[in-house]
Amino acid sequence: MRLSLVSSAVLLGVASFAVANDAPSEVIDLTAQNFESLVNPESLILVEFFAPWCGHCKALAPHYDEASVTLKPQGIKLAKVDCVDQAELCQQHGVSGYPTLKVFRNGTPTDYSGPRKADGIVSYMVKQSLPAISDVTSANFEEFKAADKVVAIAFVSSSDSIPAFAETAELHRDDLLFGTTSDPEVIKAAGVTPPALVLYRSFDEPQVIYSGSVSSATTEDLENFIQENSVPLLDELSAENYAIYSQAKLPLAYLFIVPTDPKREQYIEAIKPLAKKFQGKLSFVSIDATKYGDHGKALNLQEEKWPSFVIQDLVSLMKFPLDQDLGLDLAKVTEHTEAYVAGTLQPSLKSQPVPESQDESVYTLVGKEFDSVVFDDEKDVFLEFYASWCGHCKRLKPIWDDLGSRYEAIKDRLTIAKMEATENDLPPSVPFRVGGFPTLKFKPAGSRDFIDYEGDRSLESLIEFVESNAKNPLDPAVPFKGQKTASAKITAQTPAEHHDEL
Known part of the structure; x- marks a missing residue:
C-alpha cells in the first residue's frame, strides 16, 4: 500500500480516541469453525486471544474496538478469540497468557509487539500494511515525514546503493517508518546532498542527519544511529x-x-x-x-x-x-x-539477611551468599527461584522439601536450595536473569554453567533429573573427597499426591 493512499490522520496516530464501553466495533469474532476461513485469506489481520475475566483484556477492549473502526477504511481487519469458549483453538496457537495478540499474514502468525492504546494499534498496523521501505515523492514528502514520531528517509541519486538501509528497514519495520527517494525536488526541499539519511522526529530537534558515510555504513551503524535518536532526550x-x-x-x-x-x-x-x-x-x-x-x-x-x-x-x-x-x-x-x-560504579544488590541457622533439608539461599554457595566447585547445586506470593511455588514446596530430605545425607556433595527471587538480587557473576516462578536451575560440580529444568514437577522426575546431571556420587556409602562413609542411606520416599502444573 502506497503512503499517498493512506489518510494522514491515521498515520499521524495522534487523534483523540474516545474510550467508551458502548463504542462501535468492527472486531470479528473467531471460533474453531471459522478461524482458518476468515484469517488465512487475509494478507494482514490482527487477532486478539483473550479471556473474559482478564482485567488487562477488559482494559484493552475499548481501544481494540476503536482501532478496528479506524482501520476498516484501510482494509485492515481486527479479530478476537474467546479462550474460555475456544480453549482448544487458543492452545493450538500457543496462547499461555491474556491478552495475546498475533499478526497473521496469509495464515502465518508473528507476535504483535506494539502499544495497546487505540492510536498505537492503528500506527503499528498501518506500518505492517506498508512495504518495509516506502517510495517518497514530492507529492507525499511532507505527509510522510510527519507520519509517525520517528521517520527515517534515505536520499539517494540513481547510482547510489545503500544495502544496510534496506536490511535495517526489514529488521525494524515494526519500530518506525522507512522511506527512500531520488526525487530532485524532495532532495532540494530537504536541503541534503545524496546519499544521506535523515531522521524526522516529532520531539526535540525535528530532524537529525546521519553524520557518517551512508554508503559504507553497516546495518549495526544505522541501528545504533536510529536507537540513539528514536526517543526524546x-x-x-x-x-x-x-x-x-x-x-x-x-x-x-x-x-x-x-x-x-x-x-x-x-x-x-x-x-x-x-x-x-x-x-x-x-x-x-x-x-x-x-x-x-x-x-x-x-x-x-x-x-x-x-x-x-x-x-x-x-x-x-x-x-x-x-x-x-x-x-x-x-x-x-x-x-x-x-x-x-x-564502569567503576558497583551495583546495589538486594539481599535478605543470612539465616542464623539452616534447620531445613532445603538450604535457604540469600543474595549475599549466592557466589560462595552456588559456585562451590565441589558441589552439585539444584536451585529453586521462587516468589512468596506464587501459587505454583507454594504447590511445589512440599515436593521440593521431599527432594531435600531424600538427599539430606549427602549435603557435603549436593545442595538442594531455594531463593526468594523478589527479595534477593542475582550477582553480576550469574549468566541469566529470572523471568518467572518457580524457575529451577542445576549447576553441576566443577562447572559455572546452569542447566534448566523443564520437566514436570513430580518428585520422581526431579530425582531422575538430579541423577542424570550430578557429577558427584549420590550414594552416601561412597566416600567423597576423602571423607568417611556417610552412615545414613538414601531411602525411597512415597511422594505426596501431586498434580501436574502448567
Whole structure:
C-alpha cells in the first residue's frame, strides 16, 4: 500500500480516541469453525486471544474496538478469540497468557509487539500494511515525514546503493517508518546532498542527519544511529512507552519525581544537559514517583523519599541507585552517571539477611551468599527461584522439601536450595536473569554453567533429573573427597499426591 493512499490522520496516530464501553466495533469474532476461513485469506489481520475475566483484556477492549473502526477504511481487519469458549483453538496457537495478540499474514502468525492504546494499534498496523521501505515523492514528502514520531528517509541519486538501509528497514519495520527517494525536488526541499539519511522526529530537534558515510555504513551503524535518536532526550516513562526503551536496551537513568513537586520542571531542565552529554549511552527518563513507587523499590530505592535517581542496566538488570539523601543534586547525579559509564560504579544488590541457622533439608539461599554457595566447585547445586506470593511455588514446596530430605545425607556433595527471587538480587557473576516462578536451575560440580529444568514437577522426575546431571556420587556409602562413609542411606520416599502444573 502506497503512503499517498493512506489518510494522514491515521498515520499521524495522534487523534483523540474516545474510550467508551458502548463504542462501535468492527472486531470479528473467531471460533474453531471459522478461524482458518476468515484469517488465512487475509494478507494482514490482527487477532486478539483473550479471556473474559482478564482485567488487562477488559482494559484493552475499548481501544481494540476503536482501532478496528479506524482501520476498516484501510482494509485492515481486527479479530478476537474467546479462550474460555475456544480453549482448544487458543492452545493450538500457543496462547499461555491474556491478552495475546498475533499478526497473521496469509495464515502465518508473528507476535504483535506494539502499544495497546487505540492510536498505537492503528500506527503499528498501518506500518505492517506498508512495504518495509516506502517510495517518497514530492507529492507525499511532507505527509510522510510527519507520519509517525520517528521517520527515517534515505536520499539517494540513481547510482547510489545503500544495502544496510534496506536490511535495517526489514529488521525494524515494526519500530518506525522507512522511506527512500531520488526525487530532485524532495532532495532540494530537504536541503541534503545524496546519499544521506535523515531522521524526522516529532520531539526535540525535528530532524537529525546521519553524520557518517551512508554508503559504507553497516546495518549495526544505522541501528545504533536510529536507537540513539528514536526517543526524546528526557521523556516521561509510563506503561505505554516502556517497550520502546526496553527494545533499545540502553541503560535507563530514572528521575523519580512526585508530579505535584513545584520543582519538577526545574529538576528536569537541570538534568537535560547531562542527558545530552550521554545520549546514545543512557536513556534519561522522568517517572511518576507516586504512581510507580513500587517500581522504585524494585530498583532498590529503599524509601519513598523523592526525588531520587537510579540507573538500571536493561541487559544485566543490575541497579545503581544514588544515595536517596542526595536527592537530585546535579553534581552528585553527574558524578554518579560518569562513574557508571566509566564502569567503576558497583551495583546495589538486594539481599535478605543470612539465616542464623539452616534447620531445613532445603538450604535457604540469600543474595549475599549466592557466589560462595552456588559456585562451590565441589558441589552439585539444584536451585529453586521462587516468589512468596506464587501459587505454583507454594504447590511445589512440599515436593521440593521431599527432594531435600531424600538427599539430606549427602549435603557435603549436593545442595538442594531455594531463593526468594523478589527479595534477593542475582550477582553480576550469574549468566541469566529470572523471568518467572518457580524457575529451577542445576549447576553441576566443577562447572559455572546452569542447566534448566523443564520437566514436570513430580518428585520422581526431579530425582531422575538430579541423577542424570550430578557429577558427584549420590550414594552416601561412597566416600567423597576423602571423607568417611556417610552412615545414613538414601531411602525411597512415597511422594505426596501431586498434580501436574502448567
